[in-house]
Amino acid sequence: MSYEPEAQRAAAHSVTELRDPTTFPPAAVELLQRTLEEFERVHGTEHTRTVDLRRHFAVVLQSRGRVSEALPHFERVLLAHERSLGSSAPETLEARYELALAHRDAGRHEQGLIVLADTVVEAERTLGAGHALAIASRQLRAELLDSGGG
Incomplete structure (x- = not known):
């Protein structure tokens, strides 16, 4: 059984409910990145929640004009979906x-x-x-x- 701190669950939930990524505060972007890294460590890179978090992180980066940083995340999301879903x-x-x-x-x-x-x-x-x-x-x-x- 994996340990998922309350703050991590809250951050993941708030990201999945993200409506306008341009309003995401800079400190929250950093928290989102740390949460993604923790999800990868705990659940693995192919876990559904990790892939969803990665997609949201990429969307936030893209909306902030950080497209070159977002591209590898979008690529990894695509690869994960191709492997798991076809x-x-x-x-x-x-x-x-x-x-x-x-x-x-x-x-x-x-x-x-x-x-x-x-x-x-x-x-x-x-x-x-x-x-x-x-x-x-x-x-x-x-x-x-x-x-x-x-």
Whole structure:
């Protein structure tokens, strides 16, 4: 049985309820990073809660303009979802989309297109062409192509 201090549980819960990452205070970003490190140590890197915390940490970093720091976290989230859920699971498709967004924000349009390569087709096949993620993926792909990414 693992030990999870009350403060750690509270921090993890508040992160999962995060609505506007731009309002996350700087001290909370540091606490979130320490909480993520502790979750990795206690639960492992592939544990669902660790992966969720990593995703939220990446979103917070990205929203604060720290995209180069966020990218490796988005990549690890994608890899964890691919390993545990498979390449066509909705969570995996969303992780691909978020990684492509981060590449766009970093000005890496070609890398964003590479990440999105199968996402549009897979999202349409799995979720339906009218699903919000399928539509957003098509729009992002068009944006990246238009900006010279491919």
